Amino acid sequence: MAVEEDKLRVAAFTIAATCFLALAMSIRFVRQFLMKPRRKKSCYLTTESKPQYSFKRVLADNSYSPFKHLKLHAADSQSDEEYSNLHPYKGEISKLIKNPNVAVLEVLDGCEKGVLEMGDSYVWVETEAQLRELVEVLSNEKVFAVDTEQHSFRSFLGFTALIQISTIREDYLVDTIILHDVMGLLRPVFADPGICKVFHGADNDVLWLQRDFHIYVVNLFDTAKACDILSKPQRSLAYLLETYCSVATNKLLQREDWRQRPLPEEMIQYARTDAHYLLYIAYCLCLELKERKENSSPGDKFHFLLEASRRSNATCLQLFAKDVEACPGELAASSIVSRCLNDQGNISSSVCDEKEFVRRLCLWRDIMARLHDESLRFVLSENAIIALAAQIPTDETDICSTILEADRDVESVALVPLQSPSSVVCCHLEDLLCLLQENTANLDNIFHRFIQQHLGPAGSCPLSAYNYALLSKTSLGLTYRPASNRNGFRASKQIAKKASRDLYLSRNLAKLVEQDPPSIMLLFEPKGRPEDEDNDFYIQSKKNICVGCGEGNHYLRYRIIPSCYRIHFPEHLKSHRSHDIVLLCVDCHEIAHAAAEKYKKQVAAEFGIPLFIRKVVDFDNTQHIPSSMPIVSSEEIGVSPLQLRTAAMALLRHGPQMPFQRRQELMQIVEDDDISGSGNGTLPNETTCSMHVRDVSLKHESKLSLLGHGPHGKQVVAHLLKEYGEDGIREFCQRWRQVFVEALHPRFLPAGWDVMHSGKRDFGEYSVYNPTKKSSGVVAAG
Numbered sequence: 001m002a003v004e005e006d007k008l009r010v011a012a013f014t015i016a017a018t019c020f021l022a023l024a025m026s027i028r029f030v031r032q033f034l035m036k037p038r039r040k041k042s043c044y045l046t047t048e049s050k051p052q053y054s055f056k057r058v059l060a061d062n063s064y065s066p067f068k069h070l071k072l073h074a075a076d077s078q079s080d081e082e083y084s085n086l087h088p089y090k091g092e093i094s095k096l097i098k099n100p101n102v103a104v105l106e107v108l109d110g111c112e113k114g115v116l117e118m119g120d121s122y123v124w125v126e127t128e129a130q131l132r133e134l135v136e137v138l139s140n141e142k143v144f145a146v147d148t149e150q151h152s153f154r155s156f157l158g159f160t161a162l163i164q165i166s167t168i169r170e171d172y173l174v175d176t177i178i179l180h181d182v183m184g185l186l187r188p189v190f191a192d193p194g195i196c197k198v199f200h201g202a203d204n205d206v207l208w209l210q211r212d213f214h215i216y217v218v219n220l221f222d223t224a225k226a227c228d229i230l231s232k233p234q235r236s237l238a239y240l241l242e243t244y245c246s247v248a249t250n251k252l253l254q255r256e257d258w259r260q261r262p263l264p265e266e267m268i269q270y271a272r273t274d275a276h277y278l279l280y281i282a283y284c285l286c287l288e289l290k291e292r293k294e295n296s297s298p299g300d301k302f303h304f305l306l307e308a309s310r311r312s313n314a315t316c317l318q319l320f321a322k323d324v325e326a327c328p329g330e331l332a333a334s335s336i337v338s339r340c341l342n343d344q345g346n347i348s349s350s351v352c353d354e355k356e357f358v359r360r361l362c363l364w365r366d367i368m369a370r371l372h373d374e375s376l377r378f379v380l381s382e383n384a385i386i387a388l389a390a391q392i393p394t395d396e397t398d399i400c401s402t403i404l405e406a407d408r409d410v411e412s413v414a415l416v417p418l419q420s421p422s423s424v425v426c427c428h429l430e431d432l433l434c435l436l437q438e439n440t441a442n443l444d445n446i447f448h449r450f451i452q453q454h455l456g457p458a459g460s461c462p463l464s465a466y467n468y469a470l471l472s473k474t475s476l477g478l479t480y481r482p483a484s485n486r487n488g489f490r491a492s493k494q495i496a497k498k499a500s501r502d503l504y505l506s507r508n509l510a511k512l513v514e515q516d517p518p519s520i521m522l523l524f525e526p527k528g529r530p531e532d533e534d535n536d537f538y539i540q541s542k543k544n545i546c547v548g549c550g551e552g553n554h555y556l557r558y559r560i561i562p563s564c565y566r567i568h569f570p571e572h573l574k575s576h577r578s579h580d581i582v583l584l585c586v587d588c589h590e591i592a593h594a595a596a597e598k599y600k601k602q603v604a605a606e607f608g609i610p611l612f613i614r615k616v617v618d619f620d621n622t623q624h625i626p627s628s629m630p631i632v633s634s635e636e637i638g639v640s641p642l643q644l645r646t647a648a649m650a651l652l653r654h655g656p657q658m659p660f661q662r663r664q665e666l667m668q669i670v671e672d673d674d675i676s677g678s679g680n681g682t683l684p685n686e687t688t689c690s691m692h693v694r695d696v697s698l699k700h701e702s703k704l705s706l707l708g709h710g711p712h713g714k715q716v717v718a719h720l721l722k723e724y725g726e727d728g729i730r731e732f733c734q735r736w737r738q739v740f741v742e743a744l745h746p747r748f749l750p751a752g753w754d755v756m757h758s759g760k761r762d763f764g765e766y767s768v769y770n771p772t773k774k775s776s777g778v779v780a781a782g
Contacts (some may be wrong), residue, residue, distance in 0.1 A: 043454070043461040044423040045372060051259050052159055052373065053464055055180045060211045060322065062156045062370035063469035067322050070187075070214040085319065089216050092193045093316045096219055098506070100309035104221055105290060107143045107196050111168060111283040118276045122171040122268075126178050131185050134165070134172055138189045141167050143196040143221075145278035148205050149258040149271060152551075153378055156369050156466070157322070160212045161258035164275035171272050176212070177259065183213040191218045198282045200224050200237045200274075202315050210320040222312040223278065226285040229308050230292070233563040233710070236556075237274060244284050245277045246649055255586040323552075329362030331543070335550065335748055336362070336382055357389035360435050367447055368424050368431075371454060373466040377551065379424045381407055382747075392436050396429040399436075427460070547746045548588030555583040560740045561733050562596055564713030570721075573729055579757050580733065588744055595743030599736070600709065609715045730758050 045053075052058075060067050070088045087093070125134055138144055145166040152158035163174040176183055190197060190209070197217055199205055201224040209215040227235035241247040253270045263271070289304040325331055336358050365380045372379070380403070387406035393399040400421050407420040425432065431450055438446060454461040455471050501520050505512060510520040545552040559566065560580040567574075584592060604611045647666040655663060720728035737755040740746070 043372075043427050045462050048423070050154065050373065051161075051177045052155060052180075052466070054177075055465060057181045058465040059214060060157050060320070061469050062373060062466045064322075064324050064328070065469060066324075067211070067320055069210065069319060070216065085321075087216070087317055087319055089191055089218050090317065092191070092218050093313055096193060096313040097310050097317075098502070100306040100313070104196060104309055105283075105286040105305065108279065108283040108286055111143075111279040118171075118272065122173060122272055124173050124175065126175040128179065128182050128185075131174070131179055131182060134174070135185050135189055137167070137170075138165070138186075138195070139192075141195060143198060143279065145198040145275045145282075146205070147199070147271070147274040147278070148208060149254075150208060151257065151259050153257075153375050154259075154373075156373050156375060157211065158208070158375075160208055162263075162271060164271050166272075166275040166279065168279060171276050173268065173271060175261070177261070180212070183215065187213070187215050190215050193219045195219060196221055198223065198278045200240070200278060200281075201235075202312070203318065206315055206318055207320040217316050218313075220312045220316050221282055221286075221309065222315060223282050223285055225311040225315070226282070226289060226308045229304055229311070230285065230288055233567045240281050241273065241277055244281050246646055247273060247277060249273055252586065252590065327363075329359065329364075329366040332366075332376070332382075332550070333359045333362040336385060354389040354392075357392070357436065358385060361385045361388060363447065364431065364435055364450075367451065367470075368428065370470060371451065371461060371467050372424050373464065374422075374424060377549075379422055381420075382550070383407060384421075388432075388436065393433070396433055399425070399429055399432055428454075542750050543748075544583060545748055546585040546588050547582045547748045547750075548584055548592075548744045550748050551585035551588075555585050556589050558582050558584040558589055558592055560592075561736045562600065562709070562713070564709040565717055565732070567710075568714050568717040569729055570726065573726065579753065580737070582746075582749070584744075592740060592744050595739055596736075599739045600712075603716060604712065607716055607719055609712055609719070611709050611712045733757075 069086065072088045123130070123134075125131055145164075147164045148160050149162040149164070150158050151161045159180075160176045163176055165172040165174065174183075189195065196219050198221050199217075200222065202217070202220055202222045206217050206220075209217065223237075223240060224235050227240070232239070238249050238251055241249055249270060250266075253267055256267055258267070285308075286305060289308055292304045333355070337355055361380065362385065365376055365385070368374070369376050369379045383406040384403040387402050388399070391402070393402050403421040403425060435446065451470055453459060455463060455467060461467075501510070501518060505520065508523070510522050513519040513521050543552075544555065546555050558581070560582065566580075600611060603609075647669040650658075651663070651666050651670070655666075658666075717729070720732055724731070734755055734757075737757070741755060
């Protein structure tokens with residue numbers, strides 16, 4: 001028995017030892033293999049080369065710290081934070097605003113000759129030596145034209161990819177990618193108050209030059225501001241190029257990738273065109289501004305040319321600032337939730353129950369975009385955020401399929417990211433899964449951990465001049481920030497308010513009440529308060545983003561009611577009414593414009609008024625064309641005014657050198673419209689063709705521009721007023737707003753915007769939009 005007991009003890013001991021050993025090996029296995037952290041995925045930036053990563057000097061990084069402007073004098077007593085909101089050339093610009101450049105027309109004298117034709121010659125500037133030569137050339141000029149091309153899709157803040165500069169004699173294309181770190185060489189020329197810089201729509205260009213190069217524009221003439229004062233039916237550069245230069249441009253090229261080198265010939269021609277003709281356009285606009293003043297009544301103190309100079313230089317006082325929110329991603333999250341609550345865009349409202357996840361995803365997207373220097377749209381689309389928040393994925397594969405399916409549902413191809421899911425998402429799927437499955441509501445620690453994991457000593461993502469500051473300057477909580485940093489343009493608005501106060505005081509329309517804070521009292525009772533003045537639309541601060549998709553870097557003004565109609569509305573239904581003027585990115589602009597053009601054809605068929613006319617007509621010397629004029633079809637036949645003008649200009653410039661058959665074809669176009677009055681095969685004389693070109697392209701007061709749909713719009717509005725009065729105009733506007741909404745499903749319209757909107761206003765005695773001033777040459781704004 002003792003022997004058997006010993007055997008049992010040995011067996012039991014052996015079994016216990018074996019189990020213990022197995023358990024120990026299992027624990028070791030679990031620790032070594034199952035619990036071992038998964039190897040981090042390599043970031044796509046380690047293999048993908050981005051042009052901006054070659055920049056050694058980046059003025060605006062992707063951190064949450066404020067932008068620091070140029071400090072001219074190192075010994076200044078102001079702190080860096082105080083100086084960040086001071087314009088280094090405020091004194092010089094203020095002098096130009098107070099005493100506008102009255103010699104701007106003389107400076108542009110000579111631009112009417114030799115500039116209209118654009119040859120094949122241009123200078124591509126890509127070395128520091130070439131840039132220094134350009135600086136020397138520009139230093140000896142009295143005026144030059146400037147335009148910029150930006151890239152924003154693969155960058156968080158965006159950067160300038162090309163600068164176009166044109167003098168009377170030469171066009172220069174400056175490669176700002178290669179020369180990024182030495183672009184400061186141009187700073188003295190742009191800041192020289194003795195040299196006039198001509199831009200079109202300089203509001204963004206001025207800020208972008210500050211952001212990238214600390215270049216500040218002093219002495220500016222903005223052709224867009226001149227268009228505003230002259231009440232042009234449109235203020236786009238494309239309109240001015242077509243009207244004054246008979247040049248058509250493809251604005252869709254603006255959305256091309258301007259980082260690519262070498263640039264295709266089509267893009268080079270587009271870039272040159274934008275700057276080349278600006279000097280001639282500015283000259284023509286200055287002549288019109290001067291003519292308006294000469295034709296005004298003796299008692300009218302409004303000086304059109306000086307006002308254009310004032311408004312242009314007031315633009316220069318703007319200061320770039322990062323648009324930093326108190327809580328990153330909160331604005332985007334609020335917009336998404338609001339969109340779903342309003343059931344816009346055919347998106348399910350179930351995501352409204354997942355507001356917390358929307359906020360997390362928007363915050364994650366903001367940080368990842370800054371870290372990788374990508375745009376928000378590239379990192380994660382809004383449709384993907386909605387889908388992920390509505391149905392929480394269970395694994396990484398589920399995340400990818402959810403994003404891919406959501407991006408397929410986007411109606412417009414233009415809004416789909418180039419890659420779905422994006423490279424950022426594919427490299428950081430673990431982050432997303434952890435984020436969506438984390439229970440805590442306090443996410444600060446999680447995001448700090450993400451940043452340390454990706455940018456720390458053993459981080460998976462490369463450090464760059466754009467993201468290194470995130471390691472030390474990141475604060476994702478609701479910590480205090482100066483009010484001026486919560487809104488990037490708050491400082492600019494304060495400067496604009498001061499300019500307005502100074503303008504009232506200089507015209508004796510107000511008196512100073514207090515110096516600190518600055519306050520003035522108007523010496524007249526302002527009129528023109530709209531019927532709907534309490535509407536939130538007119539009293540809220542609006543964000544500069546596309547109302548369609550939310551794009552915040554590139555956008556264009558878009559008139560929901562086409563200008564060909566709106567310009568003929570009664571003044572109190574159109575002037576200074578911003579409700580139907582919105583911002584759209586290029587993609588959304590294309591969609592809205594296509595829908596508008598389609599609806600114009602329906603309007604033409606409905607009222608029996610053709611979109612195009614067949615002959616050049618002086619409406620003051622011709623019987624009124626009846627509004628019931630029948631049309632043959634929605635596709636009008638005949639020769640458009642643009643074809644007529646092009647034919648006449650071609651005959652003027654190259655007639656004698658043309659092949660006989662081509663000359664005969666162009667002559668037939670001119671003769672068919674009773675302009676030459678000669679059917680004997682002889683070339684129309686220079687005076688006749690010159691008159692034709694002038695009449696078609698530069699119509700003033702007595703003549704309506706015959707390019708585009710101007711005559712059609714005039715007749716439609718006249719018909720509506722005659723048959724239905726102002727109620728007919730209001731109903732007509734509502735129809736156009738409905739067309740806009742159905743075409744674009746806009747998700748970012750400001751609060752208070754309404755299809756049924758109705759508002760009219762009166763005008764004060766001093767308003768340049770007062771109808772009584774029409775007789776003195778002031779035309780109400782379109």
